Amino acid sequence: MSRSRPSCAAALLACALAAIAAVQAADLARAPFGFGKPASDAEIAGWDIDVLPSGKGLPPGRGSVEQGQVIYDEKCASCHGTFGESNSYLQLAGGVGTLASDQPVRTTGSKLNYAPTLWDYIRRAMPFNAPQTLRPDEVYALTAYVLNLNDIVPAGTVLDQDSLPKVRMPNRDGFTTAHGMMRVDGKPDTANVACMHDCASAVGASSQMPAYARGSHGDLAQQRREMGAIAGVPTAAVVTPPNAATAASPRPDQGLALATRLGCTACHSVDRTVVGPSFRAVAARYAPSGAGNAGADARLLAKIKSGGAGTWGTVPMPPQVQVMDPDARKVVEWILGGAQ
Amino acid sequence: MAENTARPGRIRPAPEGLPHSANMAGRRVFLRRALALGGGLAASTASRAEDLSRNLPPNVPEWQTTLGAPILAEPYGVPSKYEANVRRRESPGLTRTPQSSVAFTPLQNLFGIITPSGLHFERHHAGVPLIDPHQHRLMVHGMVARPRIFTMDDLTRFPSVSRIHFIECGANTGMEWGNVAVPTVQYTHGMIGCSEWTGVPLSLVLDECGVDRKRAKFILAEGADGAALTRTIPMAMQDDVLVVYGQNGEMLRPEQGYPLRLLVPGVQGVSSVKWLRRLKLGDVPWNTREESLHYVDLLPGGVQRQYTWIQEAKSVITSPSGGQVILDRGYHEISGLAWSGRGRVRRVDVSTDGGRNWRTARLQEPVHRKALTRFGCDWTWDGAPALLQSRVIDETGYVQPTYRELRAVRGTRSIYHNNAIQTWAVDASGEVSNVQIAT
Numbered sequence: 056m057s058r059s060r061p062s063c064a065a066a067l068l069a070c071a072l073a074a075i076a077a078v079q080a081a082d083l084a085r086a087p088f089g090f091g092k093p094a095s096d097a098e099i100a101g102w103d104i105d106v107l108p109s110g111k112g113l114p115p116g117r118g119s120v121e122q123g124q125v126i127y128d129e130k131c132a133s134c135h136g137t138f139g140e141s142n143s144y145l146q147l148a149g150g151v152g153t154l155a156s157d158q159p160v161r162t163t164g165s166k167l168n169y170a171p172t173l174w175d176y177i178r179r180a181m182p183f184n185a186p187q188t189l190r191p192d193e194v195y196a197l198t199a200y201v202l203n204l205n206d207i208v209p210a211g212t213v214l215d216q217d218s219l220p221k222v223r224m225p226n227r228d229g230f231t232t233a234h235g236m237m238r239v240d241g242k243p244d245t246a247n248v249a250c251m252h253d254c255a256s257a258v259g260a261s262s263q264m265p266a267y268a269r270g271s272h273g274d275l276a277q278q279r280r281e282m283g284a285i286a287g288v289p290t291a292a293v294v295t296p297p298n299a300a301t302a303a304s305p306r307p308d309q310g311l312a313l314a315t316r317l318g319c320t321a322c323h324s325v326d327r328t329v330v331g332p333s334f335r336a337v338a339a340r341y342a343p344s345g346a347g348n349a350g351a352d353a354r355l356l357a358k359i360k361s362g363g364a365g366t367w368g369t370v371p372m373p374p375q376v377q378v379m380d381p382d383a384r385k386v387v388e389w390i391l392g393g394a395q
Numbered sequence: 396m397a398e399n400t401a402r403p404g405r406i407r408p409a410p411e412g413l414p415h416s417a418n419m420a421g422r423r424v425f426l427r428r429a430l431a432l433g434g435g436l437a438a439s440t441a442s443r444a445e446d447l448s449r450n451l452p453p454n455v456p457e458w459q460t461t462l463g464a465p466i467l468a469e470p471y472g473v474p475s476k477y478e479a480n481v482r483r484r485e486s487p488g489l490t491r492t493p494q495s496s497v498a499f500t501p502l503q504n505l506f507g508i509i510t511p512s513g514l515h516f517e518r519h520h521a522g523v524p525l526i527d528p529h530q531h532r533l534m535v536h537g538m539v540a541r542p543r544i545f546t547m548d549d550l551t552r553f554p555s556v557s558r559i560h561f562i563e564c565g566a567n568t569g570m571e572w573g574n575v576a577v578p579t580v581q582y583t584h585g586m587i588g589c590s591e592w593t594g595v596p597l598s599l600v601l602d603e604c605g606v607d608r609k610r611a612k613f614i615l616a617e618g619a620d621g622a623a624l625t626r627t628i629p630m631a632m633q634d635d636v637l638v639v640y641g642q643n644g645e646m647l648r649p650e651q652g653y654p655l656r657l658l659v660p661g662v663q664g665v666s667s668v669k670w671l672r673r674l675k676l677g678d679v680p681w682n683t684r685e686e687s688l689h690y691v692d693l694l695p696g697g698v699q700r701q702y703t704w705i706q707e708a709k710s711v712i713t714s715p716s717g718g719q720v721i722l723d724r725g726y727h728e729i730s731g732l733a734w735s736g737r738g739r740v741r742r743v744d745v746s747t748d749g750g751r752n753w754r755t756a757r758l759q760e761p762v763h764r765k766a767l768t769r770f771g772c773d774w775t776w777d778g779a780p781a782l783l784q785s786r787v788i789d790e791t792g793y794v795q796p797t798y799r800e801l802r803a804v805r806g807t808r809s810i811y812h813n814n815a816i817q818t819w820a821v822d823a824s825g826e827v828s829n830v831q832i833a834t
Contacts, residue, residue: 083554086602090549094534094542102534102673105615105625108682143491145688155697159808166688166699176684179623180521183495186621229699230691236703236812238631239661239737243707244804245796249744249753249788256750260820261833262574272487272578275718277480280504284723285715287480287503288826290578318522321492329491 104179104187108169110220117215118196120203126193127200129362130182130373133322133330139163139204143330144183148204151225164205168230170222174198184318185377195219310389317378319386325394332367334394342391355387480504483514486570486582494522495622497564499585502713502732507759508559508589508767512643515588517650518564520685521621524670528654531619533600533638537676540605547654551640553595553603558637558660559766561734563587563706565663565690568813572802575829579718583817583829584711587734589767592658593641598633601676611676615683616657619672626666627680627702628659635660635765638671661736661765662704663811665690695806706736708795709814710743710770710787721776721825729756729772735789740768742788747774749782749818749832750797756785764790781821782832798831 106112128137139147139162150160159165167173178194180186189197199214208214208222235241264271270290272278279287314320314334322330323337332340341351359378364371375383389395450456474481483498490496498517500510517523528547536542564586570576577583597614611630618624628636637658640647647653652669659666665685680686680702692700710733715721729747733740739762744753759769770785787795798815805812820830 083556083596083599086599087605088553088603090552090603091543091545094536094544098544099534099536099542102617103536103675104623105617105675105681105683107677107679109679154693154699155695159693159697161693163688166691168687169682172682172684172687176688179625180621180684183492183521183621186521186623229697230687230701231698232701234700234703236700236705236707237629239705240791241705243793245800247786247794247796247800249742249786249794251744251753254751254753256832260830262831263820264575264578264829268578272484272582272718275579278484278501278503278579278581279719280478280480284727285719285721285827288718288720290718315493316522318494321494 104175106171106175106178108171110171110216113171113174113216113219114191115216116191116195117213118192118194118199119213120196120199120208120210122192123196123198123200123203126189126197129371131197133371133373134183139201147201151205154226154229162205163201164207164225166226166229167224168227170198170202170207170219170224173201174219177201182373183321184373184375188377309385311394313382314386314389317375317382317386322372331372334390338390338393351391352384352387355391356383359383359387481514483517483585484581486577489570495520497586499581500588502580502585502587502711503716503719505713506769508732508761508763508769509643510588510590510767512590512645512648512651515562515590515642515648515651516564516586518586518664519620519622519650519669520624523650524620525649526619526654526670531654531672533655533671534673535600535604535676536673537615538607538611538678539601539676540607541603543604545600547640550595550600550638550655553599555593555641556596556637557591557593557641559589559591559761559763560658560660561587561589561706561765561767562658562664562667563709563734563736565665565703565706565811568709568815568817569810571815571831572809572813573807575831578829580711580713580716580817583717584732586664587732587767589734590642591644592637592639593644594637594639594658596634597636597638597657600638600674601633606676610678612678613676613680615673615675615677615681616666616668616671617673617675618652618668619670624665624668624685625681625683626668626685627683628657628662628666629680629704630676632659632662632704659704661706661738663690663706666704690811692805692809692811694804694809700809703812706734707812707814708735708737708740708787708789708793709733710740710785710795711817712745712783712785712819715783715821715827716819717827717829719827721821721827724776724778727774727776729774729783729785731756731770731785733768733770733785733787734766735787735791735793736765737793738790739764740770740787741790741792743768743770744786744788745770745772746784746786747781750784750786750816753786776821776825778823778825780823782830783819783821783827784816786816 134144135141135147140149146162148162148164150162150165153160153165163173174194177197195214199208199212202208202222203210235243274289274291276287276289311325324333326333326335341355359375362372362374481501481504483500485496485498500514500516531547533545567586568583571583613630614628616626616628639656639658640654642651647656655671656669657667657671686701692703694700710731712729712731714730729745733743743756745756746753754772756770756772762768795814795816801815818830818832819827821827
């Protein structure tokens with residue numbers, strides 16, 4: 056074991072490098088360069104979609120809890136659950152008052168401080184498979200419905216740019232910025248001391264991977280370079296399925312890669328039920344072996360474009376209007392071919 | 396479990412030796428590898444051994460008796476096929492969809508401080524957009540005198556700088572807050588990467604637009620992905636922030652934000668907004684979804700810390716580390732990585748007895764501020780069980796905390812910013828596993 060000490064040479068080098076960095080920064084030419092072009096009001100208006108917690112930035116429009124429920128059932132319930140109860144994705148409803156408990160239930164209702172932030176997020180990022188496709192009225196309606204699922208606003212509530220900021224979220228005062236991590240020179244909240252010898256330390260494992268989880272992350276022998284005197288431990292007993300990203304076809308315009316790009320894999324996998332049925336289960340139902348195609352491709356194509364409910368259980372599939380026809384046809388062909 | 400573990404002292408020295416995996420007492424790996432090499436089901440261990448020794452002295456290896464591949468066999472080079480184990484991976488069950496998910500950097504296989512661009516961890520909120528750089532625009536507006544729109548032609552024309560910095564996801568090591576949950580350093584610490592980033596200093600772009608430095612206190616950065624992800628950046632950090640298009644000498648990879656991203660050094664990765672399309676100057680923070688529903692740190696008592704930007708000092712031993720087996724007694728270099736969002740790494744200490752006694756490790760040059768720093772420490776393994784730990788001290792004097800210290804302040808449910816000292820347990824068979832020790 057050799058101890059490292061900063062040598063004079065290293066210190067000089069560090070000084071020299073610092074000096075060089077300073078010179079480089081000072082040497083950079085100064086604005087204005089005349090690069091870029093002025094942004095017009097119309098251009099800014101198209102992209103300036105952020106909404107502050109105060110509600111500043113909310114556009115005109117209005118929507119009711121009841122209108123929101125109709126849109127929600129069609130476009131949101133498949134992932135978030137009929138009552139916003141699904142924790143497969145971020146849970147929308149419930150859990151208010153549990154953050155201080157041993158089992159905090161983290162939901163939009165229990166965590167969020169300002170209602171306009173919910174509006175901002177739905178508008179910019181939802182639905183997951185077709186963001187920025189909702190009109191302001193629809194976003195107001197969906198916001199009202201999600202707040203209603205949390206018993207924050209009653210049935211019949213209509214929200215607009217004036218009323219939404221007035222909604223008081225249950226966790227309005229549940230945040231703090233009194234910590235040292237907002238500034239590079241902030242004060243840390245722990246103060247360990249670098250003891251070197253005979254330090255206080257209870258030795259012995261208090262937590263370790265349970266034996267049944269040995270294969271949880273695949274064969275670790277195959278996750279380490281096979282070179283040197285340290286190898287990965289063979290844990291091949293449990294085989295985990297390859298994930299969609301790594302198993303995807305190398306051709307991005309075909310098969311699983313295409314389905315992944317189009318967002319189908321947000322709800323479907325090749326061989327197991329996720330939110331929706333597996334591609335192979337779909338193939339088996341639409342084109343049973345030996346039965347021939349018999350128009351299955353047209354029926355499946357129509358289902359993708361228009362959505363549906365009831366065929367595979369209660370979770371509806373939202374209409375995939377954003378998928379271009381040539382892509383949709385390729386996916387249909389791949390699914391009916393057995394999703395290989 | 397016992398049948399899977401190699402026993403120390405069983406590694407065979409070259410040149411007699413077979414490929415690495417064949418030296419392990421458990422032959423399972425070797426057999427699988429032999430099959431992968433094309434041996435077929437009938438191949439016996441003995442015949443494969445014979446085949447493989449034909450390339451060893453005194454024989455002349457087969458690749459020396461033929462022509463090799465021509466130039467441009469791979470116009471954009473790829474690693475050797477024998478490096479197939481080195482890849483990003485997901486942690487099974489962590490997320491529901493591959494579009495909003497994480498792929499972890501294989502830290503156990505990397506050298507030095509630079510993460511190869513293709514191995515830099517991935518974290519996306521709505522998948523990876525494929526952006527035509529000719530149609531990409533950066534809009535800067537809000538509290539500026541001259542709102543402007545920049546093309547990539549404009550941005551690459553500004554004077555540029557290149558700096559080496561880490562990007563660490565705020566949730567790195569987040570699965571380990573309550574207990575050990577994942578087996579290897581790829582999954583415990585793999586939401587970090589370190590690259591040489593090239594771009595324009597943010598302050599130049601802001602000046603070009605006539606930023607109102609008296610009124611503007613915060614910047615909203617917005618991505619052009621399907622999440623239109625937004626984060627608040629404080630103007631106080633503007634001198635350190637880059638508008639980046641280059642990574643390790645090439646353009647950004649699509650999964651790292653091609654063609655443009657923000658880089659906020661030392662700050663949790665989500666702030667280095669990828670596919671950057673808009674910067675808006677304002678006077679209050681935005682409380683965005685990623686600053687109120689996520690990336691907030693839940694404390695005991697139910698209060699959530701908001702705007703926890705800084706990634707405090709942290710270190711981890713990458714070799715030997717969890718999910719590995721030490722094949723031989725004797726000398727091994729303990730090697731690992733240290734970093735701090737508050738500046739340079741000043742020192743790293745290593746313990747092999749669970750934190751009772753410590754030695755100071757070598758730091759490999761260069762040591763950059765807010766960058767990964769490689770440390771090394773000599774170790775002779777005598778076959779006895781050991782508990783390996785590393786502890787970083789940064790230039791502010793801050794000492795990386797133990798789990799006990801961290802949990803005393805933050806409990807076990809805050810998800811983000813777990814920078815506790817990591818322990819790897821070595822047992823008498825040489826197997827290394829992830830543990831947390833009682834304190």
